[in-house]
Amino acid sequence: MPDGALPVLDVRDLKTVFKTRAGEVHAVNDVSFALKPGELLGVVGESGSGKSVTMMSLLGLLPSPPADVRGGTVTFGGNDLLKVDAETLRAVRGGKIGFVFQDPMTSLNPVFNVGVQIMEPLRKHMGLNKRDAAKRAQELLELVGIPDAQRRLKDYPHQFSGGMRQRVMIAIALACDPQVLIADEPTTALDVTIQAQILELMKELRSKLGMAVIWITHDLGVIAGIADRVMVMYGGQVVEHAPVKELFGNPQHPYTRALLKTIPTIHGERAARLTIIEGQPPIMMNAPSSCPFRDRCDVAFDRCERENPPRYDLGDGHDAACFFDARTGGPRDA
């Protein structure tokens, strides 16, 4: 991935709150990241960490109310996606930015055959006529490895298996040659052997088509195998961000370190007992004024209670939002 290249997607200080009867939930707090052309950015976090809401916010996919995208900029193709009108945004969604959702079962329309659903973006965004769209739809199904593509176009979603349905979803997302593909837990609902098929397909498609990908998951194993860079989210914030080998080899945030220790592995050493992260994820009812991880952190000190740590640059594209410096074993300077 060229280092000096301009980012295709540049998100700065994105902030999203949900208005509920009990008050405001601060789901995304000042999230910033840049996506370079052709790279795969992995976003890891537990449920409620704000990873999906971040991606939905930047495409205007959240219903408002209750959601309120309160601040930040999302630069894509010279425009700020948070400011453009609905018409422009519609042209971007499903056109230049493709989206693959988690559950292929519920995100396809059961009453239309898959051909119609793949052709929809082609006709809306690219203005193709019916015949050309059908031809392109068939090519797409072949691209994602569905055998007997021409006949399968007339099949309905229920006639496909989970893995095949997810391939159809990927075909729809790829229909208009997107510059950016956002995949939200695309393999979570699938079995491991089918997941391996989809991961292999994604690697192949990336080298063939060269688009940038944002891959959201809670599975660190998937990220290790597919990502170039990784962003770890916790409590609606980015807590650590680094190139993939650096993140797994040299994690700096206490949350990342704990997370890597809690998961058992297939090949490595088998621990007699799993390391656990005590406590529960934070309830984000207040604007963050302290570190969201402090209650569960083993190196927290008084400053973590008073201030929310910014992301400290650690060099080589690595940053971590923590007042504790794991390299020196002491607090970081103000």
Place this chain on the structure above:
Amino acid sequence: MLDASKDDQPLVSVRDLKMHFPIYAGLLRRRVGEVKAVDGVSFDVMEGETLGLVGESGCGKSTCGRAVLRLYDITAGSITIDDREIGDTPQGQLREMRPTMQMVFQDPQASLNPRMTVEAIIKEPLDEHTSLTDAEKREKVGELMDAVGLNRKFAKRYPHAFSGGQRQRIGIARALALNPKFIVCDEPIAALDVSIQAQVVNLLEDLQEQFGLTYLFISHDLSMVRHIATRVAVMYLGKIVELAPREALYAEPLHPYTQALLSAVPEPDPSLEDKVERIILQGDVPSPSNPPQGCNFCTRCPAVMDICKVEEPDYREVRPGRFTACHLYSDNNDTAG
């Protein structure tokens, strides 16, 4: 004999268990076929051990777990728990057996009654099966809540006030209420976040030690099963294809399906990840209502031979303590059996 070592006593013995669900179709709802969800499985669970049962969705592992507890009326086979045959016992007579065998369900949201307090949920098995006084029951509920790490003060709250991990603890406390010997854990951590999964798994291990429990641990998470199980059984399309002690299975899987399954698990370490040889299986699992002729895995097997498409391989002990059903291991092995 299916036991690995002869000194251990099997607490649960399952032989040739079959669970077929009928398919009805047409105007007259005639029986047109059956889904062979579990199609002839045999295994033992030793006293005090954890037998991991792994496989992909639809392979029949949950059905198998439920059938072992006789939550279904099974199609055929024998199940012995604690020296009592329960394969053909009528449901009415099974009630008195229920305290010995309990279950922890996958979805803590769906398996707790939202209109009952935590205390009422954990107390229900005591109401049903014991003649304790109310005060004794309440004391027992308190002890159970301590054992699973829930604060006694929350006994009067309803399930919605708890997080997913805590709800799973409530489910575990309920399963423990009658001092069972055998607990079937059906994907107990699948609905939980990674950092919470480890908490629940450690709790299950502690309780096993404390109360001498025996688990059948059903999961699709192969790395977690490697952590918790003593022995592991791998299911594919209604049948056990391989059963082996944990270390042996993960170090050297024998059956081609186990090999592919293990190689498909993503490794959370980029340096190891490069070294792992992936076996990418082609195609999907066939339908259990119409399994292929011969070996069930022959449609996707990378090492398929002619005989696999004709003859179903026997499930047998190919090495001490290691069972598999595969033609690859059928000739060189006449001495071992």
